Amino acid sequence: MQRSIFDKLEHMTGRFEELNALLADPAVINEPRKFRELSREHAQLQPLVALHASWRSAQADLAAAEEMRDGTDAALRALGDDEAHAIAQRLGELEAQIRRQLVPKDPHDRSNIFLEVRAAAGGDEAALFAGDLFRMYARYAERRGWSVEILSSSGGEKGGYKEVISRIIGEGAYSRLKFESGAHRVQRVPDTEAQGRIHTSTCTVAVLPEVEDIEEVRINPADIREDTYRASGAGGQHVNKTDSAIRLTHLPTGIVVECQDERSQHKNRARARALLAAKLLDQERQKQARERAAQRKSLVGTGDRSERIRTYNFPQGRLTDHRINLTLYKLPDIIEGDLDPVIQPLMEEHQAEQLASLENASA
Numbered sequence: 162m163q164r165s166i167f168d169k170l171e172h173m174t175g176r177f178e179e180l181n182a183l184l185a186d187p188a189v190i191n192e193p194r195k196f197r198e199l200s201r202e203h204a205q206l207q208p209l210v211a212l213h214a215s216w217r218s219a220q221a222d223l224a225a226a227e228e229m230r231d232g233t234d235a236a237l238r239a240l241g242d243d244e245a246h247a248i249a250q251r252l253g254e255l256e257a258q259i260r261r262q263l264v265p266k267d268p269h270d271r272s273n274i275f276l277e278v279r280a281a282a283g284g285d286e287a288a289l290f291a292g293d294l295f296r297m298y299a300r301y302a303e304r305r306g307w308s309v310e311i312l313s314s315s316g317g318e319k320g321g322y323k324e325v326i327s328r329i330i331g332e333g334a335y336s337r338l339k340f341e342s343g344a345h346r347v348q349r350v351p352d353t354e355a356q357g358r359i360h361t362s363t364c365t366v367a368v369l370p371e372v373e374d375i376e377e378v379r380i381n382p383a384d385i386r387e388d389t390y391r392a393s394g395a396g397g398q399h400v401n402k403t404d405s406a407i408r409l410t411h412l413p414t415g416i417v418v419e420c421q422d423e424r425s426q427h428k429n430r431a432r433a434r435a436l437l438a439a440k441l442l443d444q445e446r447q448k449q450a451r452e453r454a455a456q457r458k459s460l461v462g463t464g465d466r467s468e469r470i471r472t473y474n475f476p477q478g479r480l481t482d483h484r485i486n487l488t489l490y491k492l493p494d495i496i497e498g499d500l501d502p503v504i505q506p507l508m509e510e511h512q513a514e515q516l517a518s519l520e521n522a523s524a
Contacts (some may be wrong), residue, residue, distance in 0.1 A: 278322065
């Protein structure tokens, strides 16, 4: 095993032991968000740490076998030789598994997704094709036990969709569907074609991971400037005689909130903090929406006929994924939701590329 990979494993094993201690710490247990983050990291490291332990055990077994092989007893030497050969094979398999585990994981792989299908070039036929694509993904989701929620849709004049946006809820939805983003091209004779001519139309597909809900907004007290002032307006004689009103300024963002509805400064402060938290949450959600829009644009391109990741040729019953030169003559099954023969090669190609990059960086 390369020294750089061995050092990574030692570091990760040390981190895993540190996480074991942290997850048993009452202070961490009482912080749900931190506990969840550390638990996720622990779960990600666990398979790799187990493989590392198996590799170290195999190394010790190999050393023992080599001692037998170097002994004076002929029978023990033969036994040691057989064992050393078997252990060497086992070590090779473990090292291959370790390399695969070391490939960086997409942090969103386990996420639910937003699936957006839009008709592009081709008019009514593009809208019909968008309907076919959405049904294909919905049936694939059903096969995997996922659920699908339509968030919004705009129907085509002759069927299908001009646009359909859905949410797919299921473990690993993003890991399996993230390679679907891009322009999809269809070649077929539309139902609306009287002359029997083959038309080419396109749709764009965007697959976006669902960002985890922000359950709480952490506000650093040092980031808040608090001003008190005398409330004005209605509120009885007491409200105008004390500095009960609160103004909070969030220094990093410049957001200012005020509250003077209550006579109590304590109550006004609590309401102002709640309002500030809501504003910061809304700002974060807007930021995520902007990032999602930018990601969507980068994923789907323009939807022009010349831009495509995949072609669905109905007269020939052929599907071609142009990114990996994959051609399958089982288009009817694929359109009915049998997508794994398309998705699995894409996942394997992606993993192979990452593994090659990892090994080149470690060389």
